Amino acid sequence: MKYMKPFYILICFFIITNCSSSREENENCKFLLDIAVNININLKLPEYSQLKFAGNSVYIANQGNGGVIVSFTGADYLAWDARDPNQVQTECSILVNSGLTATSSCDNKNEYSLVTGQILNNGTLPCSLRNYRVESFGDALRITY
Numbered sequence: 001m002k003y004m005k006p007f008y009i010l011i012c013f014f015i016i017t018n019c020s021s022s023r024e025e026n027e028n029c030k031f032l033l034d035i036a037v038n039i040n041i042n043l044k045l046p047e048y049s050q051l052k053f054a055g056n057s058v059y060i061a062n063q064g065n066g067g068v069i070v071s072f073t074g075a076d077y078l079a080w081d082a083r084d085p086n087q088v089q090t091e092c093s094i095l096v097n098s099g100l101t102a103t104s105s106c107d108n109k110n111e112y113s114l115v116t117g118q119i120l121n122n123g124t125l126p127c128s129l130r131n132y133r134v135e136s137f138g139d140a141l142r143i144t145y
Helices: 004-018 046-052
Strands: 038-042 056-060 068-072 077-081 095-098 101-104 111-113 131-137 140-144
Touching (some): 038 046, 056 095
Antiparallel strands (some): 038 140, 068 077
């Protein structure tokens, strides 16, 4: 028993030193501000009717850095910040959603997956889309960050 105490202390130290924040991001990804998001969506409303069908997405303005894009894969609802994380904030850096992809209207035309958040057309860029937490409650969604 007297050897168990150092073992538990070592385990606790290991756990504490190896845990990281869920908001930890790549050092090169500094174009997005840390803005709180708290949105409630009623899927019965006409503006969200496309989210009842797999492969669709909806843009919600005036949230996050450049709005929020909510997508439905058929199995899950996902939410992403609509600002291009690899582009300085300008009017063209707000992504335009189409199905399960979103594209920047800037000259670089960065295209992202609304399933994984990863860039699709330029694999060398360091930043993926900022993901928001989505909770489903019947015909309602809560999106938070």
